[in-house]
Amino acid sequence: MHKIIEDLRVDKIIKLNEKYYLIDLISKNDLSHIEPGQFLELLVPNASNVFLRRPFSIHNVDNENKIIRLFIQIVGKATQALKNLKSGDVVNCIFPLGKGFSYNNIKNSLIVGGGCGIAPLLFLSKKLHNSGIENTILMGFKTKNDIVEYDEYTKYGNVLLTTEDGSAGEKGYVTNHSIFTKVSNFDQIFACGPINMLKAIAKIAKKYNVQCQVSLENTMACGIGVCLCCVTKTVRGNICTCTEGPVFNINELLW
Numbered sequence: 001m002h003k004i005i006e007d008l009r010v011d012k013i014i015k016l017n018e019k020y021y022l023i024d025l026i027s028k029n030d031l032s033h034i035e036p037g038q039f040l041e042l043l044v045p046n047a048s049n050v051f052l053r054r055p056f057s058i059h060n061v062d063n064e065n066k067i068i069r070l071f072i073q074i075v076g077k078a079t080q081a082l083k084n085l086k087s088g089d090v091v092n093c094i095f096p097l098g099k100g101f102s103y104n105n106i107k108n109s110l111i112v113g114g115g116c117g118i119a120p121l122l123f124l125s126k127k128l129h130n131s132g133i134e135n136t137i138l139m140g141f142k143t144k145n146d147i148v149e150y151d152e153y154t155k156y157g158n159v160l161l162t163t164e165d166g167s168a169g170e171k172g173y174v175t176n177h178s179i180f181t182k183v184s185n186f187d188q189i190f191a192c193g194p195i196n197m198l199k200a201i202a203k204i205a206k207k208y209n210v211q212c213q214v215s216l217e218n219t220m221a222c223g224i225g226v227c228l229c230c231v232t233k234t235v236r237g238n239i240c241t242c243t244e245g246p247v248f249n250i251n252e253l254l255w
Contacts, residue, residue, distance in 0.1 A: 003094060004029055010089040011067060016148040020116070021083060022059065023070045025091065031063045036124035037100030037215055037247040040068070041223040043092040047081040054078045055220040055242070057120035057192075058096065068095070071119040071149075097223045098246050100124075101213055106187040109133055111157070112201060114140045114174045114193025118149060120215050121192055125156035136160065136186070140174025140193070143167050175200040184208045192217070202250040212250045216241050 008025035015021045041053040059071035072079055085091070101124050103109070109128055113121045118139055128135050135157025141147050144167035153159045161169025162177050170177050175197055183189070183204055191201045192215035205212035218230040220242040230241040233254040 002033065003097065005092070005094050007090045008068065008093050010085050010087055010091065012087055013083070013085060017145065019074060019146060020148050021072050021074075023072060023082065023085065025068045025070065025093070027066045027068060029066070031061050031066055031068065034058060034061050034068075034096045035100030036103075036127050037120050038096040038098050039120070039220075039223070039246065040070075040093045040095035040097060041220075042070075042082075044078045044081050045085075045089065045091055047078065050078045050081065052221045053094070053223065055097075055223055057215070058123060059119050060123045060126065071116065071122075073116040094223060098242055099244065101190055101215075101247050103128055103131065103133065103188070103190075106133055106211075108185065108187050109135050110179065110183065110186040110189045111135055111137045112140075112174060112189065112191040112193070112197075113138070114197045115142075115146070117191075117193030117197070117215075117217070118153075119192065121190065122149060122152055122156075124190060125153060129156035136179065138162070138174060138177055138179055140164075140177075140197075141168075173197070175204070180204055183210055186210055188213070191215070199255050202253070202255060205250060213247055214250055214253075216246045216248065218242075218246070220246070 011024040011026050039055050039057050043053050044050045056070045060069040137153050137157045138160045140162040142164045162174045189212040198214045218241040220230045221227045223242045225240040225243040231238045232241050234252045
């Protein structure tokens with residue numbers, strides 16, 4: 001797939017809470033070829049102590065207005081620097097990278113995101129909804145104060161919640177939700193989040209013989225398969241997550 005290197009202009013920064021925010025970036029290019037689950041590599045501007053590009057899942061795409069939306073969690077120097085961007089600033093990006101989700105021949109999906117793992121799943125939910133697929137969307141957070149993008153997700157499916165402290169939705173980890181007792185009702189599970197969460201979901205999917213795709217959150221410094229820091233073990237051998245993923249069918253992974 002054709003990759004673009006472009007200086008994207010910052011349209012706006014949207015603070016969701018103290019932990020998460022959104023960045024809208026305006027492109028001059030057609031964005032219709034971007035698939036849910038793909039990502040971009042962003043060169044952080046004006047940050048002398050940040051040397052490598054940073055990978056970010058593409059949270060949503062508005063092709064009519066040529067806007068790419070990123071979902072950002074504040075975790076280090078790079079994301080702190082991005083939080084301080086202003087409208088009109090420019091960031092250099094390479095996109096779209098990686099292989100996204102496949103969603104042919106399904107009618108009923110379960111979409112599962114844990115914490116910042118919800119990042120690639122809004123665009124996926126929209127695409128599935130617009131294709132006539134019925135979505136159940138399960139999101140897990142630590143507390144009710146961490147819940148973000150709830151209203152956005154309700155546009156594209158039935159949204160369920162878990163919180164670790166029980167302050168909203170069902171109490172526990174996302175994999176403890178009662179929807180997993182009915183998982184055989186779904187044609188496909190799509191998931192993104194911490195590796196232990198993904199492994200637990202994969203185990204459930206295999207038990208009930210439900211197809212499942214997961215988006216891995218490996219460190220991806222280059223995004224084009226050169227640095228080899230994102231290698232994961234599969235039935236095809238050790239392969240780069242950034243070029244062969246980040247989305248994988250669970251049957252490919254040696255877990």
